[in-house]
Amino acid sequence: NAGVMQNPRHLVRRRGQEARLRCSPMKGHSHVYWYRQLPEEGLKFMVYLQKENIIDESGMPKERFSAEFPKEGPSILRIQQVVRGDSAAYFCASSPVKGGANVLTFGAGSRLTVL
């Protein structure tokens, strides 16, 4: 079991471009969570998804950000028209069931740099 796989590990974009971050959960995990870590700050919850459903997106910025977790394939965090303030590490976590921090497994993160 390869754990939670995130790619790309590092992504550089110019202002106005789009960024797509992918997360493949652990085998058998159908719950995915995205967190963002801005420079010098703690991790902040963004969105919680199950297969084909967004359960809680209360931490997502209202504009330019979207997330999906299709029936087949990885979860995608999409950032349109990136700005410098989007530069951060984006972490994905997965679990086999809802709830319970003890069953969350984190990926190594995708580090986005916006020039």
Added chain:
Amino acid sequence: KQEVTQIPAALSVPEGENLVLNCSFTDSAIYNLQWFRQDPGKGLTSLLLIQSSQREQTSGRLNASLDKSSGRSTLYIAASQPGDSATYLCAVETSGSRLTFGEGTQLTVNP
């Protein structure tokens, strides 16, 4: 709104010293509290999880305590080693499976 604070922000100690990291949270209605380790460029590694009904958990040289009523937790590291150098994050789970993290304590253990 739940807020988690970690003190100190950074700590540097000589090898072999025992140390304590502190975490406080504003809303005592938590399901559990978890301590993570984060190495540069890496993901998060779970160290200890304390359920809301528990007072402490131990794993090897690590001991975490929880005082839910006062909104505090401590992570005690015994006989620190250079390999313990990392950022330590405290996180609480309140509702909806979401974790609220502190900003972390950056620990350096000097040989």
